[in-house]
Amino acid sequence: MLPPSVLFWGRRVYWASVLLVVTALRQGRDQGYTVEKLKALFGITRPTLTRWLSYFRQIFPCSQSWRRLSGRLMPPVAEHELPRGLIERFVQARGDPELGLMACLREIVLGL
Template sequence: MMSHELPRGKSFWSFLLSVDRDLAERTRQNGCTCGGRLHSANYPRSPRGCPDELPESYRHRLSFCCNRDGCRKRATPPSVRFLGRKVYLSVIVVLVAAMRHGATARRVRELSALVGVDRRTIDRWQVFWREHFPQTCLWKVARGRLALFIEILTFPQSLMDAFFRTDSLEENWGNLLKFLSPISVNGAWLIEGSP
């Protein structure tokens, strides 16, 4: 089993931001379904459980709004930083739930203290990974490709094991978060009762 680590340093957070900007640019270029242009209309975020070096830009989730009167439809691109409306970063939601699996009670307490997540929240995240995530379109499509390596019962640890295949922690996280990014869009999967 791989070691559980949060990537350190600003470069990782900047890297995830650059991925989100690319995803957003693609959404913007597609425009609105009505033919209107998309203008920036970011959502404010106050991510919890974050490392000190998190850039200021993490206070927003990139999003757009149609510029046509009578439409004004929202278009929120997928994100490798934020899962749905959750106040925790995707990295934390994956990492904490993975650590819970097979971790000692003491380790869970340490982790909870570190990122400020209570036990009930972690329990909900585990329900998400074990029960909801396997029902997503993303997983149903991906499992044919990945199933040999992945055991649903140990989500998200098994997902990490499947994606953490290089020596670079940043690259591994980047690959996993890009894979997960489709579930970050509105309505794809919100985790109920999140604080």
């Protein structure tokens, strides 16, 4: 049986980059995008967004990928800041949003 993180990233219709960005945009309701705005921009539904947020709150922090990655981040990214804090860290390190997002995805999805 495959681990939940592999199932989550491997069998979704949405690209991993969209999943990561949309979830980060929704984080922090004061600053985050509304469900209606995300639906208009990306065509996702509330249940889909809820499932994605649940993944980053409950499953990903327990994954081997996160444990391996979090041990290399100094200062560490708090679990309650996932995935936005992780994206921000990679963008800051790379100095470019596109390169940062690609590096973040490589680490999360492939564990490289």
